Amino acid sequence: xxxxxxxxxxxxxxxxxxxxxxxxxxxxxxxxxxxxxxxxxxxxxxxxxxxxxxxxxxxxxxxxxxxxxxxxxxxxxxxxxxxxxxxxxxxxxxxxxxxxxxxxxxxxxxxxxxxxxxxxxxxxxxxxxxxxxxxxxxxxxxxxxxxxxxxxxxxxxxxxxxxxxxxxxxxxxxxxxxxxxxxxxxxxxxxxxxxxxxxxxxxxxxxxxxxxxxxxxxxxxxxxxxxxxxxxxxxxxxxxxxxxxxxxxxxxxxxxxxx
Amino acid sequence: xxxxxxxxxxxxxxxxxxxxxxxxxxxxxxxxxxxxxxxxxxxxxxxxxxxxxxxxxxxxxxxxxxxxxxxxxxxxxxxxxxxxxxxxxxxxxxxxxxxxxxxxxxxxxxxxxxxxxxxxxxxxxxxxxxxxxxxxxxxxxxxxxxxxxxxxxxxxxxxxxxxxxxxxxxxxxxxxxxxxxxxxxxxxxxxxxxxxxxxxxxxxxxxxxxxxxxxxxxxxxxxxxxxxxxxxxxxxxxxxxxxxxxxxxxxxxxxxxxxxxxxxxxxxxxxxxxxxxxxxxxxxxxxxxxxxxxxxxxxxxxxxxxxxxxx
Numbered sequence: 367x368x369x370x371x372x373x374x375x376x377x378x379x380x381x382x383x384x385x386x387x388x389x390x391x392x393x394x395x396x397x398x399x400x401x402x403x404x405x406x407x408x409x410x411x412x413x414x415x416x417x418x419x420x421x422x423x424x425x426x427x428x429x430x431x432x433x434x435x436x437x438x439x440x441x442x443x444x445x446x447x448x449x450x451x452x453x454x455x456x457x458x459x460x461x462x463x464x465x466x467x468x469x470x471x472x473x474x475x476x477x478x479x480x481x482x483x484x485x486x487x488x489x490x491x492x493x494x495x496x497x498x499x500x501x502x503x504x505x506x507x508x509x510x511x512x513x514x515x516x517x518x519x520x521x522x523x524x525x526x527x528x529x530x531x532x533x534x535x536x537x538x539x540x541x542x543x544x545x546x547x548x549x550x551x552x553x554x555x556x557x558x559x560x561x562x563x564x565x566x567x568x569x570x571x572x573x574x575x576x577x578x579x580x581x582x583x584x585x586x587x588x589x590x591x592x593x594x595x596x597x598x599x600x601x602x603x604x605x606x607x608x609x610x611x612x613x614x615x616x617x618x619x620x621x622x623x624x625x
Numbered sequence: 626x627x628x629x630x631x632x633x634x635x636x637x638x639x640x641x642x643x644x645x646x647x648x649x650x651x652x653x654x655x656x657x658x659x660x661x662x663x664x665x666x667x668x669x670x671x672x673x674x675x676x677x678x679x680x681x682x683x684x685x686x687x688x689x690x691x692x693x694x695x696x697x698x699x700x701x702x703x704x705x706x707x708x709x710x711x712x713x714x715x716x717x718x719x720x721x722x723x724x725x726x727x728x729x730x731x732x733x734x735x736x737x738x739x740x741x742x743x744x745x746x747x748x749x750x751x752x753x754x755x756x757x758x759x760x761x762x763x764x765x766x767x768x769x770x771x772x773x774x775x776x777x778x779x780x781x782x783x784x785x786x787x788x789x790x791x792x793x794x795x796x797x798x799x800x801x802x803x804x805x806x807x808x809x810x811x812x813x814x815x816x817x818x819x820x821x822x823x824x825x826x827x828x829x830x831x832x833x834x835x836x837x838x839x840x841x842x843x844x845x846x847x848x849x850x851x852x853x854x855x856x857x858x859x860x861x862x863x864x865x866x867x868x869x870x871x872x873x874x875x876x877x878x879x880x881x882x883x884x885x886x887x888x889x890x891x892x893x894x895x896x897x898x899x900x901x902x903x904x905x906x907x908x909x910x911x912x913x914x915x916x917x918x919x920x921x922x923x924x925x926x927x928x929x930x931x932x933x934x935x936x
Contacts, residue, residue, distance in 0.1 A: 583694035
């Protein structure tokens with residue numbers, strides 16, 4: 367376990383040495399501050415459009431950071447020829463995969479803390495309220511969804527040849543799930559066999575990361591807290607998908623030549 | 626002929642030709658540019674006519690905010706949301722909604738993922754001016770949250786009268802921002818000069834909020850003149866015929882005449898009020914109540930001592 371955490375620490379250090387996060391964070395702040403400065407009928411309590419924009423930017427930024435950071439982990443080790451010495455140490459291939467995953471996931475967690483702190487401050491500046499539990503629910507599910515995306519991207523980095531192709535495919539898949547994942551069953555109902563069964567199979571097979579994504583509406587419009595039972599169930603559901611992708615990644619990596 | 630000299634002459638000829646062409650085209654181009662500048666704002670220049678599609682999307686977005694995010698997508702049954710409720714509630718548009726809005730557009734859950742996912746999205750019909758998701762009526766001023774989208778929609782499609790009317794309604798009646806509502810209407814009139822609907826709303830502000838009867842009367846009379854100028858070749862009797870096609874025309878005429886009649890009653894000009902009511906009857910679908918009211922006013926007028934007898 368200590369080896370996995372040591373490897374994860376290296377990934378986290380890599381994230382704060384790179385400029386991706388800083389650029390996206392500053393960009394989010396600048397866009398939100400500019401939008402907040404717009405005068406809307408001399409009413410400075412209007413906040414929901416800002417909250418929606420800010421949460422959307424947080425989701426986009428966090429997905430960019432998660433996918434681009436994860437997609438280059440193993441290909442970079444291979445290109446720099448550090449993979450073989452790394453595996454020569456007392457480190458199994460499974461530990462390497464888990465270390466890389468944990469590093470990327472924790473790094474995304476740190477990123478989310480910064481983003482959600484800014485979001486909370488922005489909302490409080492207009493609303494004068496701190497619905498911290500709602501923000502916590504949103505952030506924890508967001509982090510879990512990112513975990514699924516990271517595990518999927520890690521598997522992709524072992525299947526696809528280049529980090530660029532892996533990133534592009536992951537972005538397309540995640541964007542599709544976020545936009546239409548929830549409605550695939552409704553689409554399937556309007557189709558004839560065998561296409562109906564194919565769409566249904568896809569609907570049940572994909573990880574529904576759009577559930578945390580669509581939770582933004584509850585935060586934006588100040589809906590009451592979601593029952594903790596449902597939060598727990600969604601966390602278990604997303605953890606199961608993380609495990610599936612990680613097991614698949616370990617199996618693929620075991621048969622992969624190191625050089 | 627010296628080839629160098631030929632080339633020089635050709636160059637001079639081309640220069641003269643291009644100068645002449647530029648002199649010919651420049652005035653036309655200038656007039657085109659000034660027309661464009663007058664008619665188009667930043668968004669129209671950037672997006673062209675597609676800005677109207679975006680404007681409509683943002684108008685619908687305002688309605689989604691009015692429902693605190695509980696809003697159908699293209700995959701849901703949206704028969705109860707054909708006409709945005711923010712517009713329906715103002716009375717500025719005719720409703721095309723079918724079915725009770727309280728019955729959910731989602732229907733029963735299709736499967737366990739759908740059922741589970743519904744715990745993470747807005748799943749109850751609420752209106753912001755009735756307290757939103759918390760049902761707390763003290764928070765009814767939260768309806769202000771629809772305003773950014775209405776403002777953006779008006780900027781994208783400055784010729785859409787409905788956006789100005791809806792924005793004004795919420796600003797004036799629910800948020801008590803009369804001055805801002807007036808500014809919106811004046812902006813609308815700058816973009817749509819002489820529009821009778823905008824004039825009518827402006828008159829209402831002067832009558833109900835500023836209690837400036839004289840100015841309200843002037844504005845409504847100007848609205849009636851604009852209404853007549855809209856179709857100068859069509860006789861008034863044709864425009865007031867009871868057909869579905871001219872519903873908007875009739876409705877506007879009736880509203881203006883009724884408002885002016887009430888204004889005259891308030892001012893004590895009973896004879897003028899009777900004349901206005903008689904005009905309003907021409908456009909009204911049911912006239913019994915108005916007829917009775919006119920009779921009452923006539924009795925009242927008859928009971929009043931004439932100026933000559935009082936002397």
